[in-house]
Amino acid sequence: MSLLRGLLGMELIGMWEKLFLDCQERFALLDSALILDVPLGVISRIEKMGGATSRGENSYGLDITCKDLRNLRFALKQEGHSRRDMFEILTRYAFPLAHSLPIFAFLNEEKFNVDGWTVYNPVEEYRRQGLPNHHWRITFINKCYKLCDTYPALLVVPYRASDEDLRRVATFRSRNRIPVLSWIHPENKTVIVRCSQPLVGMSGKRNKEDERYLDVIRETNRQVNKLTIYDARPNVNAVANKATGGGYESDDVYHNAELFFLDIHNIHVMRESLKKVKDIVYPNVEESHWLSSLESTHWLEHIKLVLTGAIQVADRVSSGKSSVVVHCSDGWDRTAQLTSLAMLMLDSFYRSIEGFEILVQKEWISFGHKFASRIGHGDKNHADADRSPIFLQFIDCVWQMSKQFPTAFEFNERFLITILDHLYSCRFGTFLYNCESAREKQKVTERTVSLWSLINSNKDKFKNPFYTKEINRVLYPVASMRHLELWVNYYIRWNPRIKQQQPNPVEQRYMELLALRDEYIKRLDELQLANSAKLSDPSASPSSPSQMMPHVQTHF
Amino acid sequence: MEFAEMIRTGQAQAELLRGPEEPPLRGTLCITGHHLLLSPGPQATPDLWLLLLRNVDSIEKRVAGDSGTITLRCKDLRVLQLDIEGVEATLDIARSIEALSSLESVITSFPFFYRPKGLRLGDAWHFHPPECYYKRVARETNAWRLSEANEDFSLCPSYPRAVIVPRAVDDSAVARSARFRQGGRFPVLSYYHAPSGTVLLRAGQPLTGPQKRRCSEDEELLRAVLAGARPGARGFIVDTRSPQAAKQARMTGGGTEAKAAYPGWKRLHRPLERGRPLQESFVRLVEACGDLEQSMDRWLNRLESCRWLSHVKETLSTACLAAQSMEQEGACILVHGAEGTDSTLLITSLAQLILDPLSRTMAGFQELIEREWVQAGHPFQLRCAHSAFSHARPKHEAPTFLLFLDCVWQLGRQFPLSLEFGEGMLLALFDHAYASPFGTFLCNNEKERCLCEVRTRTHSLWSGLSQPKEQRKLRNPLYVPNPLAIWPSAEPQSLRLWQGLFLRGTRPPEPSEVAWEKVWQIVTDQEKTEGSQPTDSASEPGP
Numbered sequence A: 001m002s003l004l005r006g007l008l009g010m011e012l013i014g015m016w017e018k019l020f021l022d023c024q025e026r027f028a029l030l031d032s033a034l035i036l037d038v039p040l041g042v043i044s045r046i047e048k049m050g051g052a053t054s055r056g057e058n059s060y061g062l063d064i065t066c067k068d069l070r071n072l073r074f075a076l077k078q079e080g081h082s083r084r085d086m087f088e089i090l091t092r093y094a095f096p097l098a099h100s101l102p103i104f105a106f107l108n109e110e111k112f113n114v115d116g117w118t119v120y121n122p123v124e125e126y127r128r129q130g131l132p133n134h135h136w137r138i139t140f141i142n143k144c145y146k147l148c149d150t151y152p153a154l155l156v157v158p159y160r161a162s163d164e165d166l167r168r169v170a171t172f173r174s175r176n177r178i179p180v181l182s183w184i185h186p187e188n189k190t191v192i193v194r195c196s197q198p199l200v201g202m203s204g205k206r207n208k209e210d211e212r213y214l215d216v217i218r219e220t221n222r223q224v225n226k227l228t229i230y231d232a233r234p235n236v237n238a239v240a241n242k243a244t245g246g247g248y249e250s251d252d253v254y255h256n257a258e259l260f261f262l263d264i265h266n267i268h269v270m271r272e273s274l275k276k277v278k279d280i281v282y283p284n285v286e287e288s289h290w291l292s293s294l295e296s297t298h299w300l301e302h303i304k305l306v307l308t309g310a311i312q313v314a315d316r317v318s319s320g321k322s323s324v325v326v327h328c329s330d331g332w333d334r335t336a337q338l339t340s341l342a343m344l345m346l347d348s349f350y351r352s353i354e355g356f357e358i359l360v361q362k363e364w365i366s367f368g369h370k371f372a373s374r375i376g377h378g379d380k381n382h383a384d385a386d387r388s389p390i391f392l393q394f395i396d397c398v399w400q401m402s403k404q405f406p407t408a409f410e411f412n413e414r415f416l417i418t419i420l421d422h423l424y425s426c427r428f429g430t431f432l433y434n435c436e437s438a439r440e441k442q443k444v445t446e447r448t449v450s451l452w453s454l455i456n457s458n459k460d461k462f463k464n465p466f467y468t469k470e471i472n473r474v475l476y477p478v479a480s481m482r483h484l485e486l487w488v489n490y491y492i493r494w495n496p497r498i499k500q501q502q503p504n505p506v507e508q509r510y511m512e513l514l515a516l517r518d519e520y521i522k523r524l525d526e527l528q529l530a531n532s533a534k535l536s537d538p539s540a541s542p543s544s545p546s547q548m549m550p551h552v553q554t555h556f
Numbered sequence B: 001m002e003f004a005e006m007i008r009t010g011q012a013q014a015e016l017l018r019g020p021e022e023p024p025l026r027g028t029l030c031i032t033g034h035h036l037l038l039s040p041g042p043q044a045t046p047d048l049w050l051l052l053l054r055n056v057d058s059i060e061k062r063v064a065g066d067s068g069t070i071t072l073r074c075k076d077l078r079v080l081q082l083d084i085e086g087v088e089a090t091l092d093i094a095r096s097i098e099a100l101s102s103l104e105s106v107i108t109s110f111p112f113f114y115r116p117k118g119l120r121l122g123d124a125w126h127f128h129p130p131e132c133y134y135k136r137v138a139r140e141t142n143a144w145r146l147s148e149a150n151e152d153f154s155l156c157p158s159y160p161r162a163v164i165v166p167r168a169v170d171d172s173a174v175a176r177s178a179r180f181r182q183g184g185r186f187p188v189l190s191y192y193h194a195p196s197g198t199v200l201l202r203a204g205q206p207l208t209g210p211q212k213r214r215c216s217e218d219e220e221l222l223r224a225v226l227a228g229a230r231p232g233a234r235g236f237i238v239d240t241r242s243p244q245a246a247k248q249a250r251m252t253g254g255g256t257e258a259k260a261a262y263p264g265w266k267r268l269h270r271p272l273e274r275g276r277p278l279q280e281s282f283v284r285l286v287e288a289c290g291d292l293e294q295s296m297d298r299w300l301n302r303l304e305s306c307r308w309l310s311h312v313k314e315t316l317s318t319a320c321l322a323a324q325s326m327e328q329e330g331a332c333i334l335v336h337g338a339e340g341t342d343s344t345l346l347i348t349s350l351a352q353l354i355l356d357p358l359s360r361t362m363a364g365f366q367e368l369i370e371r372e373w374v375q376a377g378h379p380f381q382l383r384c385a386h387s388a389f390s391h392a393r394p395k396h397e398a399p400t401f402l403l404f405l406d407c408v409w410q411l412g413r414q415f416p417l418s419l420e421f422g423e424g425m426l427l428a429l430f431d432h433a434y435a436s437p438f439g440t441f442l443c444n445n446e447k448e449r450c451l452c453e454v455r456t457r458t459h460s461l462w463s464g465l466s467q468p469k470e471q472r473k474l475r476n477p478l479y480v481p482n483p484l485a486i487w488p489s490a491e492p493q494s495l496r497l498w499q500g501l502f503l504r505g506t507r508p509p510e511p512s513e514v515a516w517e518k519v520w521q522i523v524t525d526q527e528k529t530e531g532s533q534p535t536d537s538a539s540e541p542g543p
Helices: A001-007 A010-030 A079-094 A123-126 A163-171 A210-218 A235-244 A267-281 A290-297 A299-320 A332-348 A353-366 A373-374 A391-403 A413-425 A434-442 A453-454 A505-533 B089-102 B129-140 B169-177 B216-229 B245-251 B275-290 B296-306 B308-329 B343-355 B361-373 B400-414 B425-432 B446-451 B463-464 B468-474 B511-529
Strands: A043-049 A059-066 A071-075 A138-139 A155-158 A180-184 A190-192 A227-231 A256-262 A323-325 B011-016 B025-031 B035-039 B050-054 B056-064 B067-074 B078-085 B144-147 B163-166 B188-193 B198-202 B235-239 B265-269 B332-336
Touching: A043 A079, A059 A079, A079 B089, A123 A353, A155 A210, A163 A210, A163 A373, A180 A332, A190 A299, A190 A332, A210 B332, A256 B245, A267 A290, A267 A299, A267 A391, A290 B296, A299 A323, A299 A332, A299 A391, A323 A332, A332 A353, A332 A391, A353 A391, A353 A413, A353 A453, A373 A391, A373 A413, A373 B296, A373 B446, A391 A413, A413 A453, B011 B089, B056 B089, B056 B468, B078 B089, B078 B198, B089 B400, B129 B144, B129 B163, B129 B188, B129 B361, B163 B216, B169 B216, B188 B343, B198 B216, B198 B308, B198 B343, B216 B235, B216 B332, B235 B308, B245 B425, B275 B296, B275 B308, B296 B308, B308 B332, B332 B343, B343 B400, B361 B463, B400 B425, B425 B463, B425 B468, B463 B468
Parallel strands: A190 A323, A227 A256, A227 A323, B198 B332, B235 B265, B235 B332
Antiparallel strands: A043 A059, A059 A071, A138 A155, A155 A180, A180 A190, B011 B025, B011 B078, B025 B035, B035 B050, B056 B067, B067 B078, B144 B163, B163 B188, B188 B198
16 A cells, blocks of 8 residues: 555545455455555556446456466446546556656655665675686676676676687677676685577587687686586577577587586476466465366476576586586576576575575676566566566575575575565566666666665564574485475465465464574573673563464464 | 294394485394394494384395395385395295284284383373363363263273263163164264363264164264253264265165254265275375386376375365364264264364364373274274285275374464474374384274283383473474464365375485474573573563
8 A cells, every 4th residue: 555655646545445445345255354455566467347338246347467476356336437547547557667657666765774785796795705816807898788788797707718708709699698607616616607508500600719718617627627518498499599590509619518408498488387377376276186287387397497407507516526607598597597596505605685685686686687578567568478487486496495494594485475576566676677787777776775675674574593504505405396395375375265374374483483582592691691790680580472373263 | 932933033144224315224133023123233333223023014025146135115104125145044034024024913012012111011091091081071061971881891892981971861871872873882072162162972873774763862862962062052963974875874784863863963974085095095195105216297196196185185174164163153063974983083083183272282182192093992903904015905904093193284284383292293103003112002992902901011102202302303392372273274285295204215305303403492492591590680680
């Protein structure tokens, strides 16, 4: 509601209340007073249903499709033409781009006591990794985004590659996305390098500088005499890409490299798979053949392939002691999934709240995952072929990992869900636009608030009480179908039957445990204080935090 | 002793593989009357590895060259592999295990020889006599009495000596009702729900037969139940068979309550799978979970086709129906199927867990199992004779009790704070139901237990579990008493495969125990600070 008010003023509030009443009528069957708080950014499509002559209850009104796997249907009364106005106002503010209006994040005047934009500083992050060193240098060649307009300004490249080399390599890589360092192993100094596909084409073009450049990367680490290249795509897709000028590194040209395909499908396959998930969970859960219906969406199978790919990357770097190059076609979807998940497995820093924010900021936002195209912020074109739940799939993989390693992550499930909610909400500037250059042009960091401001100013809500900080532990999740499960608390949270379980008992448990732990730490401090000061006050007695949390009834 | 004849070999050198996670164990293998032992030799850790032979469900032997391999599939779903030096030794050991693991005599079973340190015989057996639960009921209502009509087990061999019946019905009426019910299982009180003043009863099916016989004492008994509850109380008879199956049972002398004969009672049919199909479902599920070579692309389809989770779903939703009728509609409930010793007990015990906060405590849960499963005559000996690996033709085996434990696990997953016991308790109960050094789950009913003197000659599992060193494994560190009913969701997306049991061999790298250990630390740290609190010093600064 607050967002609506902020954006639309009183005009819609009046109508919203009417709408609210109507929907309360409609949902009254589910015996709960419904409170809707839908950020307009989440709306993907608004349709009118029924006409002036429609008969029957609830046959006339608005049907709103949301990006977060739910549909809202408002039944209205036919008299008074209230629907037309409502439709227009909603369309106008849900799709500001089509009406030359600013996205809500630019109007949002929320204030937080921490500034999330300062979380990620690339120089500091690379310094944390021990960079630059005598094999790798930081270059500002892309300062004005002239080398590659979808890459960040600051890149880490081999010390022995000159700027001129980089420019030549750029001509041979799709959209100039040259191989650059994402992560370096603190001990064995092997690296994860990301890029886009080489522009081999049908004729099998070669580029001496590109071949030499990959060899230079290989030579930064002398433990293994081969460089490993992971092409995220299925083999056939990689071959088919030759027709449009792309391709892959064939081993008769790149002698010192081994190429593996990871069989992860493209954005269109993922979009269709998620659509099928929505079909079986909303508005009704497919009950009679739940498991086989779930299997037929292939969603978990895709999750499995992404995780398996990331495990291979991590294992190659950590145990295989070989440097790894990861790419897909353009290197901004599957590549981002693989590098960020592998880094999460390898580097415990990214498993803290701020570390994870840095990981997202670095591997996804700064390296040009096309958030604007994949999500369609403020865009009314809901059927755009560029839409795809790639980032959601990544967060799902993180959730699967956090299930298998309950003590390894500082953040909890709510943290992940909050990120996903604001992926669509347009309340923060964090996920707006496709790349750093566009964000800079729009002065996003000056004109909008960062999502990390919201999260970091209230960190306790997002903490996992089981978290045990461990350095240098590599996590290898089990990517077998037996150990993957559907993220019910995210995908099925809008189902009215599931919604009854709020507040989620697990979250209650989290809060209680945190309280318990804090209480313990506090008491320990006080005890030490009391003992050292030899204070004595017989009247006070310890009181434990109230633990009584009645469970909310669930329907069956 | 007679075992000696079955032991064909003294000892052999062997290597034991216990799964991918654990290191192999080398040592000397030998067989005693009840155990397989592996002693790793003097230089290794002094730990002796011990397996109760009764735990062996199936055995497979293979010889090649001058050594052999024995694969033991255990009733607790573990799979062990023994690589043994010497062909002869391998065959002898295999034959000895085969003979000793399939002994059927109860009184020569290990519980009759097990004498652990620190436990006294007869210790905890009397923690839960019927009198004990009756006292709880009598504090709330005087409509019920403790009848000793079954003192010599003549009315009903599968009931305990004393049962709770309506005060208004005398023992001779009870005796006649017993003759009208399968197995003599006349309607008895299973649970009194004080907040609504209603009761949960269980029985065997009425023996109406093709002639539609009636029994006025049986009708009187159920009338008295409603009269004793509250004015105008209604009753529901939850029949765990389909209407057709119930009707068909008339041909073999059984049947179901005629509507006209029991005014105020309404019959509901909630068919639950039992017996052979349930056992087959269990076998298929364990097979699917152990099948590591097969491509996993169709895992969810395969899981679904095992139908185990749909049995969990049906069981939980029927228990919810019974509990909801009591709590929200103020109705009395009578549950029965045919014998009233399987699906009936599933429903009555789960309904209590949903409604009764006491049954969710450590002591209350043990009392519940003792009262609603052991003393209520669930035939453990027959049902748990074999587990999922046995090649023997199934006779009376059925994983009813495991289904109960799985449902409780689902409850615990959905209400992580509300059960005082944890997954470890449920796993222990599963293990002990199938093979145990304790006597609790021996025999099929109280009469047999009495004849075998189980209660005086064996130790109770409850004493074993109350040992302090067991507690961390069994308890839920997050437990917070919850006075409300806990209504589980039986929607398919709310139910999970019980990985801790069915995927025992292939666990994720960081099992939940690690997280639990962490929680225990937090909880006990807190208790420690409370405990170490000097009484005369302040924990909080004064105002």
